[in-house]
Amino acid sequence: MIARLSEAQFDNALQDLTDILHRCVHAGASIGFVQPFSRQDAGVYWQGCVRPGLRAKTLDLFVAYCEGRCLGTVQLIPASMPNQPHRADVAKLLVHPQARRRGLGRALMAALEARAGELGKTLLVLDTRSTDPSRVLYQSIGFRIAGEIPDYCRNPAEDRLEPTTIMYKDLS
Ligand SMILES: CC(C)(COP(=O)(O)OP(=O)(O)OC[C@H]1O[C@@H](n2cnc3c(N)ncnc32)[C@H](O)[C@@H]1OP(=O)(O)O)[C@@H](O)C(=O)NCCC(=O)NCCS
Numbered sequence: 001m002i003a004r005l006s007e008a009q010f011d012n013a014l015q016d017l018t019d020i021l022h023r024c025v026h027a028g029a030s031i032g033f034v035q036p037f038s039r040q041d042a043g044v045y046w047q048g049c050v051r052p053g054l055r056a057k058t059l060d061l062f063v064a065y066c067e068g069r070c071l072g073t074v075q076l077i078p079a080s081m082p083n084q085p086h087r088a089d090v091a092k093l094l095v096h097p098q099a100r101r102r103g104l105g106r107a108l109m110a111a112l113e114a115r116a117g118e119l120g121k122t123l124l125v126l127d128t129r130s131t132d133p134s135r136v137l138y139q140s141i142g143f144r145i146a147g148e149i150p151d152y153c154r155n156p157a158e159d160r161l162e163p164t165t166i167m168y169k170d171l172s
Contacts, residue, residue: 001066002108002110002111003063004060004111005062006054007055010051010054010061014043016069017070018039018042018043019039020070020073022038023098024097025156029094029156030132030153030155030162032092035156037156050075053075053077058077058080059076059077060076060077062075062108066104071095071098071104072095072105073093073108074090074094074112075090076090076091077089077090077091086121087121087122088121088124088125090125090126091126093134106137109141113171122171122172124171125168126167127164127165127167129163129165130163130164131162138167141169142169144168145165147166149166151163152164
């Protein structure tokens, strides 16, 4: 089941969200963080970056519940500038390493796209490490490749830079 969380509901999901982020980084995900990355660091991200956005209603947070636990998440972040009222970013699509290849990632993206449609958004933008399976997922649901930026970010565990792919989907 996919749910869009209010700030009040966020508290109940916080431990699971913290676990997902922590486990994803330790499984090698390139999602903004590098090791060492503690469970506490993961909690700081959710409390410091996501809770304020929920409170200010500058983002929508989706979670995937499975067997009574939250095992996946994604965020829809509408562009803030007045010349992009039709655009939103997709951020932090994460599925717990033990829950992958069960369709949670695709289900989260479907819920995000439905919400983007409700909000009148017609353009979604994201970036993903070029070598990641997420690129395959995004292409399978209609995202197109705008281009690749070499040496965009650090590998989460090793001292080397990696390329990212910028992708977009026209919902109109
Ligand atoms: C990317 C991620 C969210 C996918 O979650 P998921 O729940 O496993 O994805 P789904 O089960 O919905 O898979 C949907 C499709 O994506 C593709 N896909 C997903 N994982 C794949 C993999 N490891 N290898 C190849 N293709 C893959 C497949 O086309 C799959 O369809 P199929 O299972 O019918 O073949 C998950 O691997 C993850 O959390 N990765 C780490 C975090 C990350 O990199 N997030 C993206 C940030 S931009």
